Amino acid sequence: MQKNVEKMTINYSPNFDLKKRDKNKIKYLIYHYTGMKNDKLAIKKLTSFNSNVSCHYYINKSGKLIQMVPDLYVAWHAGKSNWGNIKSLNSKSLGIEIFNPGHEHGYRNFTDKQIKCLVKISKFIIKKYSIDKNKILGHSDIAPIRKKDPGEK
Numbered sequence: 001m002q003k004n005v006e007k008m009t010i011n012y013s014p015n016f017d018l019k020k021r022d023k024n025k026i027k028y029l030i031y032h033y034t035g036m037k038n039d040k041l042a043i044k045k046l047t048s049f050n051s052n053v054s055c056h057y058y059i060n061k062s063g064k065l066i067q068m069v070p071d072l073y074v075a076w077h078a079g080k081s082n083w084g085n086i087k088s089l090n091s092k093s094l095g096i097e098i099f100n101p102g103h104e105h106g107y108r109n110f111t112d113k114q115i116k117c118l119v120k121i122s123k124f125i126i127k128k129y130s131i132d133k134n135k136i137l138g139h140s141d142i143a144p145i146r147k148k149d150p151g152e153k
Helices: 039-046 112-129
Strands: 007-011 030-033 055-059 066-067 093-098 136-138
Touching: 030 112, 039 055, 055 112, 093 112
Parallel strands: 007 066, 030 093, 030 136, 055 093
Antiparallel strands: 055 066
């Protein structure tokens, strides 16, 4: 990572496609909230062999950035999804999970530190992969019947 991105730690998830993709395939940036009661539970789920979910980046409650899947691998964050004519956005996107208990567990404002971290990592990703501003989406945009995240806040 470059200077413009906060110091990042690594906690890799086993949940990703083993075949590396070309960086030109990355066209979307998808935001999520965890919908879990705390960071520990969210990280446990995202790194569990049995969960079949992951993300590229995780922003914890205190705004710390954790990489879970390297960019050139497909993480399992979007699930059954579509945007326009594109289906299954995992293969064409990077996913960022932001800790928030979500609508089922007392949805609240994201912290200033979380937002600051999200802006920094987003700017870095957008520049690195030339992502169009109309391809920065919430999980609810690509799976509106199933998902509410990252929500209205």
